[in-house]
Amino acid sequence: MNETTAATADADTAGGHTAGAGDAPVVVGEGIRKSYGDVVALDGVDVVVEPGEVFGLIGPNGAGKTTLVRALTGTTDAEGSIRVLGASPDAVDPQRIGLLPQSFDPPERLTARELVGYYGGLYDEAREVGAVLRDVGMADDADSWYETLSGGQKRRTCVATAVVNDPDLLFLDEPTTGIDPAGRRSIHRLVERLAADGTTVFLTSHAMDEVERLADRVALLRHGGVVAVGTPADLIADHGGRPRLEVDLDGSRPDDGDVDAVAGALETGAVAGTETGAAVNGPAVEPTADGLRVLGVRPEGIGAVVDALGTAGVEFESLTWAEPSLEDVYLRLTGEQYSPRSGGGSSGDVPDDGGDR
């Protein structure tokens, strides 16, 4: 509950760049709770979405993201106060809402064109079907039955059904799941265009790069509660940790002597491009499965690290530099396992470089 309160405070102060001053928030949820039997899906979530912003919602599977979308769209009953476009979720003008459910399987024996036309036909006003299909990159396959489309094409068609009524508020629950890079780019461009035109977008996703690119603000949900909210840049600055340089020692795990030698060389070398102090103390250099990790190194400091490695007599095969991202924020705040060598699998450690939890 305390975490939620803190998140709300952040939400109040970290407005998106498109939020108009004085405009009422599009979504205001306070103390949203939802349980399925003994399982608590939402545990007092507070959320505020400003008009025109892209609001990203991230979190592990089972964190409550889809339940929150359902609560806000009135498709599940939840406790707490929820106002969407100034009304309760079940009283919102449906013309102003668009929804792509996470799990959505429309009639299979309709073509993509018929499907979009069908959903558009339920509204007072709808966009031209062909234009919507072009927006999601489905113009060439518009006359294929839904069941014959690839997974990515199906998802893009579903996205089209969510925007066909040109909504003011669009809920996209994992819109790019199963979509190839080109298809994802179509969806990204669509979201960016909608946002530029003033549409408020509530986006849930497991693709951190997608959220980092699209969202003005991001909330991280864990165990049914918001644990952090803010702009991607702020979240990364607060929780993402420091830039790191991975040193590949050709598969051999370094011994403690290597770590100490490199740390010592960095300390005595007054390394330019490393963060003052932090990079030359013990935690700044740590062993990994295949080499060393040097934390707090900016690109201009890589040469100094190479010098330090040479001074310490440590031979290496390659260097990989990375700056912190939203994925690091996610991994840190959710406590999920992390290993850069195994592609984010389950064998490594959570980076411990001094960031806040």
Place this chain on the structure above:
Amino acid sequence: MSRVSRVLTEATAAARSFLRRRTAVFFTFFFPVILVVIFGALVRTQPTGGGLFAEPAGYYIPGYLAVVVLFTPLSRVGSEIARHRDGGRFEKLATTPLTRTEWLLAHTLVNVAIIGAASLLILGLVLAVTDAELVVSPALAALPVFVAVAVALFCGLGAVLGALADSQDGVIAASNTVALPLLFLSETFVPPALLPDWFLPAVAASPLTYFARGTRAIVYEPSAWTGDLAVLAALAVGFLALGAYAVPRTD
């Protein structure tokens, strides 16, 4: 967008979706045909005149019609609800202007059209393969009304079953459990005289009884049928209202 437009949009999508499932279309029409062939052409009355199907062939016309009027809407609407629920379609529709009542009306329209066509086929087949004779009178114009009203009634009941059952398998099992007793104990194939007196109130409580009585009064044994139509219509309104309420909106 008017209510009528939304209903027609939903009905058009539902009809296209159904007509493109060839297996479903085939068996929707083939199932009653099998029954007509078996019970109308193959099964013979005992030489003494007793047993089942001892009545003149025309007596059973309402029974054959009842097969499609009862089974098809129950299973189709129930399954459609299960399919919509499993596919998140109700979650999506809940954020559109389409109401639950409109959804059920649209699917009822589709069923009325499908079952109307099937009923016509059955009627022709019964007349072709059995000795049944159709009483031709102005009242015959009310036969499609009976079919439409009864289909609406059982669409409502199908919606209730679809909402209560937690899967498509459950819907099929539930609809069979409900439909089979109704079919044979509603003055369709089994005359009341063959049933014990204590059971007759149950026959009177079956909605299908009023369909059978009314249509029989039109096509076989001319008599008053407006009362049966009134009861059937009242029940249809009630079941449609119940069904619309039962159509899921939230999880």
